[in-house]
Amino acid sequence: MNGEDTPLHADTGVTSGLFVERSLNEIRFWARIMKEHSLFLRLGFRAEDTQLIQEANQFYRIFEYIEQTAHSFNNQTDPEQIRRFNSEVQQAASNIFLFKRKVLGLILTCKLPGANNFPLLVDHTSREANYFRKRLIELNEGKLQSLPDAIIKENVFFLRIMADHAKFIGHLLDPSERKLVDLARNFSNDFDQLLYQARDLESMKPQSQTVPLLDQFLDQNRVSVVSLRDFKKTARDLIEQCKIKSIIHPLLADHVFREADRFLEIIDMFDTHLTHGTP
Known part of the structure; x- marks a missing residue:
């Protein structure tokens, strides 16, 4: 069961070792993100929202436990144990998704x-x-998208995330931080444009899924993500040193930096696979 060359599913060629590695990588990253979301939501509730605060605290504890458990496993862990773990985590991700949508409904x-x-x-x-929920389902079912589909889909998702981050930063900085607010707005506009381009490329599928077009797509996105990642790092460091005025929690500043770094890792992975044809 633990052999690196054991096929997970005969029709995909995904090995059990790769399945374990990818599963743990996703859970270690996103469980921490979900845990921090619980904290940020709780901080935004009113003092009288005791039920919502309790629910947010419970999700914090759940994902803290999931994160710790994921780090107790390694790439040699039995794939069946990881499959069961994925299912448990997927249910937790589904539950926090429903909680967030409930909160959104209350706000709206x-x-x-x-x-x-x-x-x-x-x-x-x-x-x-x-x-996160869908990634775990795909991993357990052995359904890996073709490379061109995955490149476009992942970039559409993360470009919108990056655009959102820029908007949040711009709104949470003190209005007197005029230069930084302008920088955040510029990043928001840049990523909105990149997102529109990605959706155009998506609507042109499958004819748009050529190596030259996808390669240029990744290169263009990388340049902007590197710039935004560096801006987030500078903002995080300034916030931690109390050198700028904002209502941004230091952990939130680090949180959005890590997500930009994650996007860059995905872009680089796709670029390597596109160029060298590695699995």
């Missing part, structure tokens, strides 16, 4: 007046929970 129907969670932020976090 004006039932949480005075709370501090932007509707777009709650929607943003729910999209990430749904992404």
Whole structure:
């Protein structure tokens, strides 16, 4: 069961070792993100929202446990044990997705007046929970998308995430930080344009799925993501050193930096596979 060359599914050629590695990588990253979402949502609730605060705290504990458990496994862990773990985590991701959508509904129907969670932020976090949930389902079912499909789909998802981040940063910086606010707005506009381009490429499938077009697509996105990642790193460092005025939690600044870094890793992985044909 633990052999690196054992096919997970005969029709995909995905080995059990690769299945374990990818599963743990996804869970270690996204469980921490879900845990932090729980904290950020709780901080945005009003003092009287005791039930919502309790639910957020419970999700924090659940994903903290999941994160710790994922780090207790390694790439030699029995694939069947990881498959069961994926199913448990997928259920937790589904539950926090439903919680976030419930909170979004309360905000949009004006039932949480005075709370501090932007509707777009709650929607943003729910999209990430749904992404995480679907990734675990795909891994357990051995359904890996073709490379061209995966490249476009992942970039559409993450470009919107990056655009959202820029908008949040711009709104959470103090208005007197005019230069940084302008920078954040410029990044928001840049990633909105990249997202539109990605959706255009998506609508032109399958004719648009040529190596030259996808290679240029990845290169263009990488340049902008590197710039945004570096901006986030600078903002994070300045916030931690109390050198700028904002209401951005230091952990949130690090949180959005890590997600940009994750996107860059995915772009580089796709570029390597596209160029060298590695699995």
